[in-house]
Amino acid sequence: EAGVVQSPRYKIIEKKQPVAFWCNPISGHNTLYWYRQNLGQGPELLIRYENEEAVDDSQLPKDRFSAERLKGVDSTLKIQPAELGDSAVYLCASSRTGVSTDTQYFGPGTRLTVL
Amino acid sequence: EDQVTQSPEALRLQEGESSSLNCSYTVSGLRGLFWYRQDPGKGPEFLFTLYSAGEEKEKERLKATLTKKESFLHITAPKPEDSATYLCAVRRFTGNQFYFGTGTSLTVIP
16 A cells, blocks of 8 residues: 655745645545645644645644645645745644544655754 | 753763653643654654653653653663754643753763
């Protein structure tokens, strides 16, 4: 079974530029999460999708961040414009909600550096 | 407020020196507690899920236990390849969020 796929793995941009991250979850997983992880910290949730619906985006900085999950499969997270403080690793995870073993599985992450 | 605290922040062990990592939590209605391993430059890798106090799970040199207030990850006779950051996360019955701790960075010296 293929794992969670993310691209790109690394991205370096200058501040005020836009950037986008892509995630393909594990097949059959209806719940998709985007997290941000700063160095030495645990992942912090940005947004959670149940199928196509964003059910928790309370931690998403909506002035510059946006996300979409068309057709309830792939998802894209966008930052526009990027700020220096956005430098972090952006992790995507997926799970199959509704079954007893509703474990999250993570992708490798995208390391964003904003100069 | 839901909270997850891991200790110690960093741990250095000699190869073969057993120890334990702690994850204490305050959450209303625990649905599950999860342990992950994270290597540098990689995403967290799932290790265990614990659902109720008294539950234990083992995998190779790792054993996770759960009480009503905390979980321990016991590492028996660690090897250098066990070096990684170990993350703990909790999930409530209400909602579908996972709350992560800041992790314990484990270094096993040959």
